[in-house]
Amino acid sequence: MSVTAGLIARGARVEACRPWPRSIVDAVVWREAAGHLARGALILTGLWGEPGRIHLALINADYSQPAILTLDCPDGRFPSVGQRHAPAIRLERAVADIVGLVADDAPDTRPWLDHRRWGLAHPQNGSGGDAAGPAAPYRFLAAEGDSLHQIAVGPVHAGVIEPGHFRFTANGETIVRLEARLGYVHRGLESLAAGAAVERAAALAARASGDSTVAYSLAFARAVEAALGVEPPPRAHWLRGLMAEFERLANHLGDIGAVCNDAAFVLMLAHTGVLRERVLRACAVAFGHRLMMDRVVPGGAAVDLDPAGAAALRAVVGEVRRRFPVLVALYDETTSLQDRTVGTGRVAPALARAFGAGGFVGRASGRAFDTRRALPYRPYTMLEFETPVREAGDVDARLWIRIEEVRESLNLIEQLLADPPTGPCRADPAAGGGTGDAKGAEGVALVEGFRGDVLVWLRLGADGRVDRCHLRDPSWFQWPLLEVCVEGAIVADFPLCNKSFNCSYAGHDL
């Protein structure tokens, strides 16, 4: 029996949760799970709360059999997972801010998302409460030594990028410690989704992180479908697969150029920028929106692809196929660029494994996890593709993973375009299980976005509304690695490392 199955069996199984098993466990099993996490027998996939209850999503170390453990905590306290397993620390701090559940013996009790600017404390806690006075000054983690100085960067940056504060402690040019402070783009999406109609909640999820809108929509849709027992028609899966891969393609193309641009190599950005723009325009022709926002909906896809759209997609795939190899050669042969990327910002494989870092961050450090393969969903079950993995863990490796994923996405898109299924693109709500009383039904889904695995868990309420919903961005497990990988590096290399991670601020802050 696998570790997760063993833990699930020791609690009271909640049948309403699909497709992952969920069990209500006691504090002993909870602590045991934390121990397994610390030993690396389990991977942390999510930690979120609701009033009086805390949930822990886990996957076995071999990426099989995901499960959710729930601990009832009527007194608002639960045993800290972060005390044993560092990746949970920020999740616990966020839970304390949003729901007001306190982790006992937590190693870090500072607020995380809450900057005391919301006007209320613990927004997701039914009892609510006003914000108690002005914020205490945020204590950054200490770094002591001779001739250390601090460099504060952000939250407002000189470029048009998302807001986040970075506090460097440096000795001259050498970074001794970096600590990020996030939460500036908290919009309260989960609170807004609670009690909202499913359609509105789906639109909210689509706006968690604009560059991953397809991934979020898909994860949300799959969670709703799992809760309701609805199976979308084949053509819906086909359309979703196309959109997800085009989103990955566009983002990777943009990232490859942007990383090079941070090393002042403008040429690459100019060329990949053109390619990315072509991809987005083809998407606008085919799906009616450049980023394909709100095009994936619970039950299927909101738009069908007409022959003109398919032709536009084919044309752009052909163009990328033609022009991309030249750019790869340009990257590979520009020694001044390689000098910057190779060996910079190294993430040790053990660390990537411990944090369960997904996407290119994990894959560049030897972690082969790919939701499309480990917990496969349609249409990927019927497609041939590779998951590139590298061991170096530096900026160069993260760039190469992106390059290889661009190729894989092109392959996937070509396979999909070659074999379009016919039929409706949306499940008939009357035919599915959605007509019954869905109150209390729970669904959970993990979807491979371009950054990594996006988790959505939700519980439906009465008359087609969402009772509670949790969205977890892959960046939660990547931001901490960024802080580690620049230690001992020079200050001027941070932007390059940061861009090679390209973590989401909005998806993280929600």
Add this chain to the structure above:
Amino acid sequence: MCLIRDLAIQGAQMLLVLALAPLLTGWVRRVKARLTRRRGPPLLQPYRDLWRLMRKEVVLAENASWLFRAAPYLIFAATWVAAALVPTFATGLMFSWSADLIAIIALLGSARFFLALAGMDVGTAFGGIGSSREVMIASLAEPAMVMIVFSLALLAHSTQLSTVADFMRSPSVGLRVTLAMALGALLIVAVAENGRVPVDNPATHLELTMVHEAMVLEYSGRHLAVLELANFLKLLLYMSLIACVFVPWGLAPAGSGLLAPLLGLLAYGGKLAVGGTLLAVFETSVAKMRVFRAPEYLGVALMLALLGTLLLFVSRGGLR
């Protein structure tokens, strides 16, 4: 008559460099934009930017000292004078008898000194980082520059630019390895001194990677305009210097008629256009280097200049 003519040429030269400097930067930006498949800003955009900054209010940090306010003008003055000392279209400048290549280096050095101080004056982290990087680069670029001057001076028997230019045009110069080395070294130093890729990136928005931009980050309004103009002038200065020493053809000799200066002007414009284009092409084709690669990069310049000087001593007929 001669005095009036010299004065006129010197005056024209001073105004010319001031008027042309933004255009050169605009040209480099334009070519760079074209190379990266963008349309790019209009050539006259730098003038508009300066005009816009001139009319804007100056926002001063509360703890800014008099130095912070005075530095832009000191830097501008020193750079302008230095730029006016380099023959652009005519040799035999009036001022150049009183100030030679070493004076130019000293003027630029003083400008840099004040800029580094101003960067640290307000006490922000970025200014400090910028100043420390700038001084690190300068400590390597300046010796290389002095070495280059030595090797040129040994050849031309003068540190006076007009004389050097005249010598370089004379048949006695011949093909010399030393000159090639000095040119290589000067190009490397010029790229570093002007904060161009690969040493610094003038177009970046990443505060943590800036050198020059980090020092002027706290400046606004007319202060920033003056600093920007000084920076434009510096680029023009280095390009004129390279043109005057290594491609002196077209320079109107002292005491020539009216036609020669006009031809000199045309030639000068052509040289700047070619130089700006080459700079843009170079900048587009390389990535910025790590901060601590700069010593190695500038070390090459120092070594080249040093070897060039040594070669003069060991080669037959090197020194006469």
